[in-house]
Amino acid sequence: MSVILKADNIVKHFYEPEKFQVLKGISFEVNQGEFLALVGKSGCGKSTLMYVLSTMDTDYEGSLIIKDTVLTNKSQNQLASFRNENIGFVFQFHYLLPEFSALENVMIPALKLKRLSRTEIEEKAYRNLEMLGLKEQALKKVTKLSGGQQQRVAIARALINDPAIIMGDEPTGNLDTINTQIVFDIFRELAQERKQTIIAVTHDDDFAKNCDRIIEMKDGQIVR
Amino acid sequence: MLSSINNRISQVHLTTDVKQTIVAMLGVTFGISMYIFMTGFMSGVNDTQADLAFSALAHVRIYNDGPTDHSNIAQKIYPNDLVNVRNAKVIKYTDGIKNSAAILATLAKQKNLTGFTSQVNISVFFKNAGNKVNGTVSGVDVIGEDKVYGCAKHIIQGNWSELKYRSDGIFVGVELARVLGLKMNDNVNILTSDGISRNYKVIGIFRTDVLSVDKSKAYIAINAARQLLGVNQDYVTDIQIDMEDYNNTQPLIDNIKSIIPYKVESWQMGNQQLVAGSSLRDTIARAVSLTILLVAGFGIYNIMNMTINQKIREIAILKAMGFSGGDVTKIFLTQAIIIGILGGCVGMVLGYIISRLVNNVKFEIAGMHHLPMTYYPHNYLLAFVFGLITTFVAGYLPAHKASKIDPVSILRG
Ligand SMILES: Nc1ncnc2c1ncn2[C@@H]1O[C@H](COP(=O)(O)OP(=O)(O)O)[C@@H](O)[C@H]1O
Ligand SMILES: [Mg+2]
Numbered sequence: 001m002s003v004i005l006k007a008d009n010i011v012k013h014f015y016e017p018e019k020f021q022v023l024k025g026i027s028f029e030v031n032q033g034e035f036l037a038l039v040g041k042s043g044c045g046k047s048t049l050m051y052v053l054s055t056m057d058t059d060y061e062g063s064l065i066i067k068d069t070v071l072t073n074k075s076q077n078q079l080a081s082f083r084n085e086n087i088g089f090v091f092q093f094h095y096l097l098p099e100f101s102a103l104e105n106v107m108i109p110a111l112k113l114k115r116l117s118r119t120e121i122e123e124k125a126y127r128n129l130e131m132l133g134l135k136e137q138a139l140k141k142v143t144k145l146s147g148g149q150q151q152r153v154a155i156a157r158a159l160i161n162d163p164a165i166i167m168g169d170e171p172t173g174n175l176d177t178i179n180t181q182i183v184f185d186i187f188r189e190l191a192q193e194r195k196q197t198i199i200a201v202t203h204d205d206d207f208a209k210n211c212d213r214i215i216e217m218k219d220g221q222i223v224r
Numbered sequence: 225m226l227s228s229i230n231n232r233i234s235q236v237h238l239t240t241d242v243k244q245t246i247v248a249m250l251g252v253t254f255g256i257s258m259y260i261f262m263t264g265f266m267s268g269v270n271d272t273q274a275d276l277a278f279s280a281l282a283h284v285r286i287y288n289d290g291p292t293d294h295s296n297i298a299q300k301i302y303p304n305d306l307v308n309v310r311n312a313k314v315i316k317y318t319d320g321i322k323n324s325a326a327i328l329a330t331l332a333k334q335k336n337l338t339g340f341t342s343q344v345n346i347s348v349f350f351k352n353a354g355n356k357v358n359g360t361v362s363g364v365d366v367i368g369e370d371k372v373y374g375c376a377k378h379i380i381q382g383n384w385s386e387l388k389y390r391s392d393g394i395f396v397g398v399e400l401a402r403v404l405g406l407k408m409n410d411n412v413n414i415l416t417s418d419g420i421s422r423n424y425k426v427i428g429i430f431r432t433d434v435l436s437v438d439k440s441k442a443y444i445a446i447n448a449a450r451q452l453l454g455v456n457q458d459y460v461t462d463i464q465i466d467m468e469d470y471n472n473t474q475p476l477i478d479n480i481k482s483i484i485p486y487k488v489e490s491w492q493m494g495n496q497q498l499v500a501g502s503s504l505r506d507t508i509a510r511a512v513s514l515t516i517l518l519v520a521g522f523g524i525y526n527i528m529n530m531t532i533n534q535k536i537r538e539i540a541i542l543k544a545m546g547f548s549g550g551d552v553t554k555i556f557l558t559q560a561i562i563i564g565i566l567g568g569c570v571g572m573v574l575g576y577i578i579s580r581l582v583n584n585v586k587f588e589i590a591g592m593h594h595l596p597m598t599y600y601p602h603n604y605l606l607a608f609v610f611g612l613i614t615t616f617v618a619g620y621l622p623a624h625k626a627s628k629i630d631p632v633s634i635l636r637g
Contacts, residue, residue: 047636056544057632077548084546095541095635099240109545111229157545 004164004197005030010052010062022048023060024220032164033195035187037208040217046201047092049217050169053199054089055079067164084113088158090168092201094151096142102129102149103138106157113161121160128156131186133179147174155183159190166190168200172207180207230551233542234558237531245563248527252567252611253574255520259513259607260575265582266509267603268596270502274470276591277498279432281491282372282464284473286327288320289487320344324460327484334476336468341368342460344449350396350442351413352404359400359440361414363449372466375430375443381408382428391448394424398431399439412442414452422452433591514610521614528560528622539626540634549627556626560619561612568611572604 012023022045030036040046051057052064055071058079063072067086071079083089088109096105106125110116116124129138132152137145142153151174158166166187172180184207190196191212200211208214216224238245299307321327324342331340344363349356362369366388370376376384380398387393394414396406406412406426415421424444431438444452450459467473473490481488492499532539539552576599583597 080546080548
C-alpha cells in the first residue's frame with residue numbers, strides 16, 4: 001500500500017477575533033484507495049483541516065505531501081492546477097456556480113483540465129449525474145434544484161477529473177437515507193475499483209462505521 | 225480559443241445581467257460618440273476657417289521684401305569706431321520680381337504643389353465720379369488664379385474666364401461696387417501712386433465673404449496690369465503657391481529658399497493668429513473628449529468592481545476548482561473588452577448620427593449655411609482605439625483585484 005497523503009505536524013492559528021490555535025500539530029498518513037472518515041464534535045477543527053488538506057488554505061505550519069509532491073510553500077497558481085487535476089472537493093455548503101446548469105457545473109473542472117475533448121467531458125458529466133440520480137435535472141439551472149440535489153451535483157463535479165483524492169466536508173449532510181446510501185456506495189466503489197482515496201468528514205455514525213478507518217478529532221488534535 | 229471555458233464563463237456573466245452590461249456599454253458608447261462629434265466639429269470649424277482664410281491667402285508666397293539697409297556701409301568697415309551718416313537713405317534698386325520665368329520653372333519641378341500663379345499687385349485709388357476709394361488691383365493669370373484661390377466660385381455676376389480676353393475688363397468686389405455705385409458694364413477709373421490713370425469696364429462682381437477683400441479689391445488681367453505700370457512681360461510682384469497639405473509648408477520653403485533671391489513666406493509665418501486659433505481649438509476638442517472618455521472609463525471601472533464584488537463567491541469557487549489567478553483576470557478582462565468593442569461600434573454609429581444632425585443645423589454667417597463638420601475615418605478609428613484602451617485599463621484594475629481573491633477566506637464563511 002502506497003501513502004498518497006502525508007500531513008506532518010500541521011499547526012494553524014486564527015488571529016481574529018483573538019489569537020487562537022485551531023489545529024495543534026496534526027500528523028497522519030492516508031493510503032491510496034483508502035476510504036477514511038473524519039469525525040469529531042462541531043467546532044473541533046475538521047473543516048479547517050480539510051481546507052489545509054485541499055491545498056486551498058496555505059496559512060499553516062507543518063508540511064503537506066500529496067502524491068509524493070511537497071505542497072507546502074508552493075505558489076497559489078501551482079496549487080490551483082494541482083487541485084484541478086488531483087483533488088475533488090465537496091464543500092460543507094455545496095458551492096455551485098448559480099448562473100450555470102447542473103451539467104455545466106459538473107463539466108467546468110474538466111474543461112479547465114482539458115484532458116478530454118468537450119464531447120467526452122459532456123458524456124462523462126451526464127454519466128456522473130445519472131449515477132447520482134440527477135439525469136432529469138442535468139440541463140436545469142442549479143438554483144432551480146433542491147439543497148439535496150445541489151449537493152449531489154457538487155459530488156458529481158468533484159468526481160469529473162478522476163482525482164486521486166476526493167475530500168468531502170459533510171458531503172451527505174443534506175441528504176436523505178437513500179441518497180446517503182447511494183453516495184456511500186459510490187465512494188466505496190471508487191475506492192475499491194479505481195483506487196481513488198476518499199476523506200470524508202461526517203456526523204453520520206453509520207456512514208463512519210462502514211469506512212475503512214475513522215480519525216477522530218477533539219479540540220484541534222487527533223485523538224483516535 | 226473562443227470556445228474555451230474562460231470565455232464561456234465571461235459570456236455567461238455578460239448575458240445573465242444584460243441590463244448591467246448595457247449600462248457599462250452605454251458609458252463607452254457615449255464617450256466615443258462625443259469624441260467623434262467633438263473632433264469632427266472642431267476640425268470642421270478649422271477647415272471652414274482655413275477655406276475662408278485661403279480664399280484671400282495663398283499657402284506660400286514669394287515677393288520682394290524691399291532692399292536691405294546698406295545706408296551705413298562705413299560702420300561695417302570700421303566696426304570699432306563710431307560712424308555717423310546724416311540723413312541716410314535706403315535706396316530701392318529693385319521693385320517686384322524681375323526674373324519670374326526662372327522662378328516659375330523652379331517651382332514646376334517641386335513636389336506636393338497643387339498650383340502656383342503670378343500676380344502684379346498695384347495699390348490704387350478707385351474712382352467713379354466723385355467717389356474715391358483706395359485699394360488693390362490684382363493683375364492675375366486668370367486660370368492660375370482660379371486654381372490657387374478658386375475665385376471663379378466667388379463670382380456673383382459675370383464670367384471669370386472672360387477676363388482673359390478683355391484687357392479693359394475688371395472684376396470688382398461686391399462692397400467696393402456698392403460704395404462706388406458700380407454696376408455691370410459701368411466704367412471705373414484707376415489711379416496709381418505714380419499718377420497714371422486709366423478706365424476699365426466692370427465685367428464681373430465677386431464676393432469672398434471676407435469683408436476687407438470685398439471692399440478693396442479688384443482683378444484685371446496680368447498683362448493689363450503690366451501695361452498700366454509700363455513694365456515688361458517678365459515682371460510680377462507676387463508668386464502665390466498652393467500646397468497639397470497646407471499644414472506642411474516647411475519642406476517646400478527649405479527646398480527653394482536658398483535658390484530664390486526673394487522672400488519666401490508661408491501663411492503660418494504671416495498669420496500666427498490663425499495657427500494659434502486652430503491649434504487651440506484642436507487642444508480643446510482633444511481635452512474635452514479625453515475627459516469624456518475618462519469619465520466613461522470610471523463608469524466601466526465602477527461597474528466591473530461591482531460585478532466582481534457580486535461574484536466574489538463564484539470567483540472563489542472557480543479558484544477552488546483549480547482556476548489560476550490568470551484565468552480569473554482573463555475572464556473579467558474579456559468581459560471589459562467585449563463591452564469596449566460593442567460600446568465602441570455603437571459609439572461610432574451614434575457619433576456619426578450626432579455629427580449628421582449637428583451638420584444639418586442652420587448657421588448662416590460668412591458664407592456658411594450649416595454648422596461645419598468633418599467625417600474623417602481616422603478620427604473614428606482613433607476614437608475606437610482610445611475607447612478600447614480606456615476599457616482595457618478600466619477593466620484590468622478590477623480584474624486584477626479579482627485574481628488576487630483568496631478562496632478560503634470567502635468560502636469558509
Ligand atoms: N474564519 C475564522 N476565524 C476565526 N475563527 C474561526 C474561523 N473559522 C472557524 N473558526 C473557529 O475555528 C474552530 C474550528 O472551526 P471548524 O474547523 O469550522 O470546525 P468544525 O468544522 O469541526 O465544526 C471553531 O471554534 C470556529 O469558531
Ligand atoms: Mg465544519
